[in-house]
Amino acid sequence: DAKTTQPPSMDCAEGRAANLPCNHSTISGNEYVYWYRQIHSQGPQYIIHGLKNNETNEMASLIITEDRKSSTLILPHATLRDTAVYYCIVRVAWTSYDKVIFGPGTSLSVIP
């Protein structure tokens, strides 16, 4: 699996956009970038994923650089409920099961 690096923590003012960066410089051509988040003492929750194009859903937007070596998760209008640990994960191209390895992630604090 490709390794990812994220800042350990970030703050964001409520109502502002939260931009969470992730570096994955060793990503392979057929590996996807996935984002999950974990609210305190709960199970992680899937947010979004992408290969090379920018993606948007009801939760967030994902911007992947053209060389695919980094990406940014954007929460357009952060709320207090977005306070969580955000994990950026690069998946192997295909396996018979989803051996997803989580790193330490970024702890996002949304401040009133």
Add this chain to the structure above:
Amino acid sequence: ETGVTQTPRHLVMGMTNKKSLKCEQHLGHNAMYWYKQSAKKPLELMFVYNFKEQTENNSVPSRFSPECPNSSHLFLHLHTLQPEDSALYLCASSQFGSGDFTNEKLFFGSGTQLSVL
């Protein structure tokens, strides 16, 4: 509601006790997982079951014994645990091999918070 249910939500046990954690998924998935999360640490993958067959044992001590009787149920049997085993134990499921790789994502339960005294 993620479709993955874990019971109990909290568990306190002594080092000589035997207990079991239960996980049930209502999503029709074909893979199930146990993860461990100690305080302020990343999630650690423990076991993976693929069509009821164990395909991954991430060097987990034998005092943790998984069981997958069918593709919807997963158990983690615990015996003679140590205080350092206190952690949040998370179950997850996923569907793979559907031909649509982009939809193969993990669904997690809420976890069992385990305290070993």
